[in-house]
Amino acid sequence: MGKIKVGLIGIGNCASAIVQGVLLSRRDPSRTKEVLYEDIGGYKIGDIEFVLAIDVDVRKIGKDLGDAIFEGPNIFPRLIDETKTGVKVIAGPVLDGVAEHMRDIFMPHGKEVSMDDIVRAIKDSGAEIIVNMLPVGSEQATRFYAEAALRAGAAFINGMPVFIASDPKGEWQEKYKKAGLPLLGDDIKGQFGATILHSSLTALMRERGITVNETYQLNIGGNTDFLNMKEEERLMSKRESKTSAVAHTLKNPAELIQTRRIR
Template identity: 45%
Template sequence: MDRAHTHANQKGKSNSSRSPGTASNFEVRILGKINVAVVGVGNCASSLIQGVHKYREAEEGTDIPGIMNTVLGPYHVGDIDVVAAFDVDADKVGKDLSEAIKSGQNNTVEFHDVPHTGVTVDRGMTHDGIGQYLSDVVTVNHDPSTPGGQTADIVGILREREVDVMISYLPVGSEDATKWYVEQALASGVGFVNCIPVFIAREPYWQKRFEDRGVPIVGDDIKSQVGATIIHRVLTRLFEDRGVQLDRTYQLNFGGNTDFLNMLERTRLYSKKISKTAAVKSQLEQEIGTDDVHIGPSDHVPWLKDRKWAYIRLEGTSFGDVPLNVELKLEVHDSPNSAGVAVDAIRCAKIALDNGISGAIQAPSAYFMKSPPVQYTDDEARQMVELFAGGEMNPENSFTPRKFSGVADAQQ
């Protein structure tokens, strides 16, 4: 099916004026194809790329297991086309993307064969992307005189390949590396999807940078389709709605991929713990004590590979001051669980581009991310995304934000 046609008429209103001399980069977008650049060719990127190929011929208007929206706005899930990829792992740089997603420490499930793509993984920027534990298993070539030893011209590649959206899968704790890639996206005039807990979309400074450049950002810290965070949020909201006081709760997570290996380095977890805690606490009307909430990654268990096990417990007080406790265990393949959300976040970023919407995009960020600029209930956020995809560019105006939404709430 040919979905491509030129979309020159901007339906929405931009949050700011465009920068002089930059209109040629994004004034006219082509519907029917979304050129994507992936930062970090790890398990999540592998699942995303496999999924895009798997569902490329999915029939529109049908319910397909694993897909929230086969078509979102004007875009089919198969319209996503990864045209650039960046990594620092010497075992991935220089390889075709179809080979790189099975290289290095990648250990996610291979659920679909990806043919030769013609996209070679380029050498990215390291900065603080490789921590103490990752450095033991990932080899980085720092010799600029050898192939793959020097950072590629990221801006040049983004422009040459007419990238629409950059999606970041950098390791947790990559504060400097994330900001560096954000600068490349801004310089190139492309949208950005921030899947990790480095606060960009929720920060006024970066919001204004994206507004001034005339491009959107969806962030921060991606939720899984049915992961520990969204289950914990929904149960927390259920307690609230049914009149049960949440007294204390925990969420413990174990996994065997390099994400969990990296998070053994506790100094890299500051933003991650804030992000996951704020996502849950935002669903409460009343504050809960700091000592009564514990949420975060707990350990690395190599034999789990890309599986994640989460243990969640909620203790509350119900009618008659009687205790009420809920305890559950979640077992998931971590990366496919994330990719099912990423395909929608990417398409929402492109919808924003098509409509001239810039800055932090509230509706998709609230539904797809743990730490959006503004928190809503998940049901409200879903409705907002549906309205957004249907052409209403500011659906958040019809909904009330949660009382506890910010980073400060999680730090209390």
């Protein structure tokens, strides 16, 4: 079988984990045993090939993807010695991808990057799937890349909480359906984090006949994602996404959300 050609948008900690995970699985396939679905339709993790990488940080642009994942402000640990991919990180448009209070941390470039530039880059790379991992609150930037992937004829996986695949108006779903392209998302859960633990507990309570009148979770973290979310406006879609994930394990999700008894 052939390779799955993937383009990454946002070369942060999540991208570092994905890139290193793929490279590690090629070197030692036994390391994939903890992955939920080790084989999908005959494809395995090692079949993923990174062909495109886009970021806005001057420390990452122009570097090999395998080197850029260790540039600041990334803090995900090194899992493998050799990470070269042969793919150089290119500049994407900043748009709303960097919060004002994060500009000294992310160090965005000052270049003009157009839709045509990105569509051309996707086509030239041969990317079949674009994976979006921009910071929370990147509403405009996420829609930009969803449109770019669509124009370039690539599938789009949205790994952050902007409602594209779950667009309540159905506009994005219709566009991708019409183009015959896959669209997945939004806001991918980590393997084991606060939301999956919270929703598992509330689902268990429902199964055991317990009525949940009110519940909330507090997320504590030390990476740029949490620093980014200090700006309340950027947190709105994230909160809605996480609240919905937990609420729908209970009997009366709409009421709990409306009365703010689930947070």
